[in-house]
Amino acid sequence: MQPNIRIVLVKTWHPGNIGAVARAMKNMGLYQLYLVDPVDFPSEEASNRSGKALDVLEQATVVTSLSEAIADCALVIGTSARDRSIKLPALSPEQCAQKSMTEQQQAPVAIVFGRERTGLLNDEIQQCHFQVNIDTSPEYPVLNLSQAVQIICYEIFKVFQADKPNDSQLTEDDAYPLQKELIAFQQHLSDASQATGFINDRHPGQTLEHLQALFRRARPSKKELSILRGFLSSVEEQAIKKR
Amino acid sequence: MQPNIRIVLVKTWHPGNIGAVARAMKNMGLYQLYLVDPVDFPSEEASNRSGKALDVLEQATVVTSLSEAIADCALVIGTSARDRSIKLPALSPEQCAQKSMTEQQQAPVAIVFGRERTGLLNDEIQQCHFQVNIDTSPEYPVLNLSQAVQIICYEIFKVFQADKPNDSQLTEDDAYPLQKELIAFQQHLSDASQATGFINDRHPGQTLEHLQALFRRARPSKKELSILRGFLSSVEEQAIKKR
Numbered sequence: 486m487q488p489n490i491r492i493v494l495v496k497t498w499h500p501g502n503i504g505a506v507a508r509a510m511k512n513m514g515l516y517q518l519y520l521v522d523p524v525d526f527p528s529e530e531a532s533n534r535s536g537k538a539l540d541v542l543e544q545a546t547v548v549t550s551l552s553e554a555i556a557d558c559a560l561v562i563g564t565s566a567r568d569r570s571i572k573l574p575a576l577s578p579e580q581c582a583q584k585s586m587t588e589q590q591q592a593p594v595a596i597v598f599g600r601e602r603t604g605l606l607n608d609e610i611q612q613c614h615f616q617v618n619i620d621t622s623p624e625y626p627v628l629n630l631s632q633a634v635q636i637i638c639y640e641i642f643k644v645f646q647a648d649k650p651n652d653s654q655l656t657e658d659d660a661y662p663l664q665k666e667l668i669a670f671q672q673h674l675s676d677a678s679q680a681t682g683f684i685n686d687r688h689p690g691q692t693l694e695h696l697q698a699l700f701r702r703a704r705p706s707k708k709e710l711s712i713l714r715g716f717l718s719s720v721e722e723q724a725i726k727k728r
Numbered sequence: 729m730q731p732n733i734r735i736v737l738v739k740t741w742h743p744g745n746i747g748a749v750a751r752a753m754k755n756m757g758l759y760q761l762y763l764v765d766p767v768d769f770p771s772e773e774a775s776n777r778s779g780k781a782l783d784v785l786e787q788a789t790v791v792t793s794l795s796e797a798i799a800d801c802a803l804v805i806g807t808s809a810r811d812r813s814i815k816l817p818a819l820s821p822e823q824c825a826q827k828s829m830t831e832q833q834q835a836p837v838a839i840v841f842g843r844e845r846t847g848l849l850n851d852e853i854q855q856c857h858f859q860v861n862i863d864t865s866p867e868y869p870v871l872n873l874s875q876a877v878q879i880i881c882y883e884i885f886k887v888f889q890a891d892k893p894n895d896s897q898l899t900e901d902d903a904y905p906l907q908k909e910l911i912a913f914q915q916h917l918s919d920a921s922q923a924t925g926f927i928n929d930r931h932p933g934q935t936l937e938h939l940q941a942l943f944r945r946a947r948p949s950k951k952e953l954s955i956l957r958g959f960l961s962s963v964e965e966q967a968i969k970k971r
Contacts, residue, residue, distance in 0.1 A: 496850035509875055526758070537868050570792055618890055622757035625780050628878075635875045637881050639862070644862055682960035695955050703946030712938050719926035723966045 486646055490587040491517035492634060493554045493597040495609060500525045504534030511538035513638035514645060517718065518545040519554040519595070536537065551597065551609050559592035560585065563605050563613035564633060573616040579616040582640035586648075596637055601630055630683030662710045670710055671697050677717040680724035731888055734760035735877060736787040736797045736840040738852060745844065747777030747785065748874030756782035756881035756887060758888055761788040762797040762838070793909070794840065794852050803828065803836035804903040806848050806856035807876060824860040825883035834903060839880060844873055854937075855907070857944055875893040876907045903950045913953055914940050920960040923967035 492510055497503050503526055507518060518541050520526060526547065535542050548554045555561050562581055563573065574583065587593045597613060599605035610616070619628060619636055628636075662670075675693055677683040684693055705713060735753055740746050750761060761784050763769060769790065778785050791797045798804050806816065819827065821895055828837045840856060842848035853859070862871060862879055870880075905913075918936055921927040927936055942943055948956060 505872065506856050508868075508872060511868040512864050512871050512875070514867065525753075536870070536872065561811040572782055603735045620885060621755050622885065624757065625751075627779070629748065629751060629753050629779065632748075632755070632875065632878045635871075635878055639882075642863060642865065654822055678959060678962075678963075681959070681962040681966050683959045692955055695952055696959070699948055699952045703942055704764075709938055712935055713942075715935075716921060716924070716926050716939070719921075719924040720963050720966070723924050723963070 486619040488517055488586060488594075489517075490515055490594045490596065490641060491554075491558070492583050493519040493521060493551065493595050494523070494630070495521045495528075495597060495605060496524065496600045497552055497630065497686050498524050498601045499630075500528035500531040501534045501629045503528075504531035504536075504538075506598075506634045507535040507538040507541040507545070509631055509635040510638055511541050513635075513642035515638055515641065516541055516544065517593075518526075518542070520545050520548055521551050521554050523547065551612055555612060556596070557593055558650070560588045560594045560615075561597060562595070562615045563597045563610055564599065564617055564619075564637070566573050573610065573613055576615050576617045576618060578619055578636055578640040582644045583635060583667060584615070585641060586644045589720045590655075595600045598630060598634060601652045609697060652695070661704060662707050666707075667701075670680065670700070671703075673714055673717045674700070677720045677724075680721050694714060729759060730759055731829060731837075731884060732760075733758055733828050733836075733837045733839065733884060733923045734762050734797075734801075736762040736764060736794070736818040736838050736872070737766065738764045738794055738840060738848060739767065739843045740769075740873065741767050741844045742873075743771035743774040746771075747774035747781075747852070749841075749877045750774070750781040750784040750788070752874055752878040753881055754784050756878075756885035758881055758884065759784055759787065760836075761785070763788050763790045764791055764797050766790065766795050770957045794855055795911075798838045798840070798855060798907050800836055801838040801907055803831045803837045803858075804856045804907060805838070805841060805858045805860050806840045806853055806921075807842065807860055807862075815941075816853065816856055819858050819860045821860060821862055821879055821883040822886075824858070824880060825887045827858070828884060829887045831904070835906065841873060841877060854940070854944070857947055882924075904947065905950050905953050909950075909953065910944075913943070913948075913957060915959045916957055917943070920963045920967075923964050 492506065492515060494503065496508060503523060510516065510518060531542060532539060588594055616636065617634060621628065674696060679686050680695060735749065735758060737749060738748065746766060753759065753761060774785060776783060806938060830839055860880065864871065917939060921936060922929050
């Protein structure tokens with residue numbers, strides 16, 4: 486199931502950006518691209534920049550006005566309108582993602598991105614219900630169009646993923662030793678440290694404790710534990726031969 | 729104050745991507761760009777794609793190997809290693825941002841991005857302490873390089889912005905060794921393993937690699953590393969006496 490969320494690009498100037506947007510969308514599981522009066526489309530540069538998201542470009546819906554692109558939507562979110570006379574309630578990218586994922590169950594959601602240089606015009610902003618603002622450094626606050634789309638789609642995908650049951654499985658190689666095996670290892674470490682004279686039986690101090698804490702934290706797998714014990718055995722053998 | 733976090737690009741093929749990365753970084757308040765053996769740099773295309781981040785490109789540090797780029801770093805995070813035999817502990821982009829912002833107080837943090845097509849090689853992954861994975865759609869899981877950088881930098885900027893009184897302060901005891909100190913330890917471990925006969929110089933197999941992966945994952949503190957080296961020295965002494 487794909488989220489019923491469309492990305493709407495208004496009068497995009499640079500075809501490379503359109504391609505990069507298609508890729509950014511598909512990477513995050515979104516497929517509905519709407520192009521309002523694009524300056525140069527279809528174009529070879531758009532195709533090149535789309536990577537393996539050519540299908541998103543080919544299925545893109547080209548329209549002549551924003552109102553056409555959003556006619557069947559119930560929620561329309563515009564991107565960073567900067568300072569405008571008419572202000573919309575502002576959402577962070579996370580809030581935008583939450584709201585979009587909730588509302589797409591009912592009707593298509595549109596997230597609208599303006600022109601590269603001038604953004605959305607006032608009459609376009611007035612067709613949006615919210616604006617989403619990506620926080621940026623004041624030193625250089627203007628993101629490339631496709632990068633802005635990437636961030637918005639990334640936040641949507643996070644919400645989409647969170648709703649799914651976790652399918653991460655443990656493999657055989659990841660198997661962890663039992664507690665009793667770990668304790669036997671700690672004893673082995675202590676024996677070997679004494680065998681080389683590294684630790685004095687009578688004054689062990691905190692050295693061994695530090696080492697043991699380190700190995701607890703590392704959580705060796707069964708396999709790693711067996712390698713460590715092999716090394717310690719080779720150390721003990723040396724020490725015995727010496728005596 | 730800029731975060732002491734550097735973005736390291738390994739053998740980037742496409743100069744446009746380098747420019748787009750510079751822009752993505754500056755948009756999110758990051759300025760330290762390291763380029764490991766870039767295929768085409770400096771280049772007009774990189775400059776064009778950087779927008780108003782030409783300063784980031786001009787200040788970029790070009791080096792010939794990953795180890796040079798990260799020698800003075802204490803935390804090195806690699807991007808999405810896909811399926812590899814030696815696994816690094818995985819971070820989400822948010823966790824990567826939290827960890828980087830905390831640890832950059834002590835020493836520079838490096839976030840490493842691999843080649844466009846083939847990513848990071850095994851010997852490069854082995855120089856990282858963690859990997860960061862950006863969740864993507866299984867239909868098309870490969871992000872454009874600059875888009876991946878954008879997401880990572882965006883999450884860092886969120887943490888930077890949140891400007892919480894950072895309660896996760898580093899204490900002297902938690903201080904981490906620099907990469908070059910870790911490499912010296914790995915060498916010491918290898919020497920000691922050979923000295924006891926645990927590992928045969930001519931047929932080291934994967935045993936040592938497994939051990940090294942374990943210690944990378946454990947991330948010994950400076951103090952723990954010095955205890956480990958003390959133990960290894962005592963092991964070597966035994967072996968020498970024996971001869």
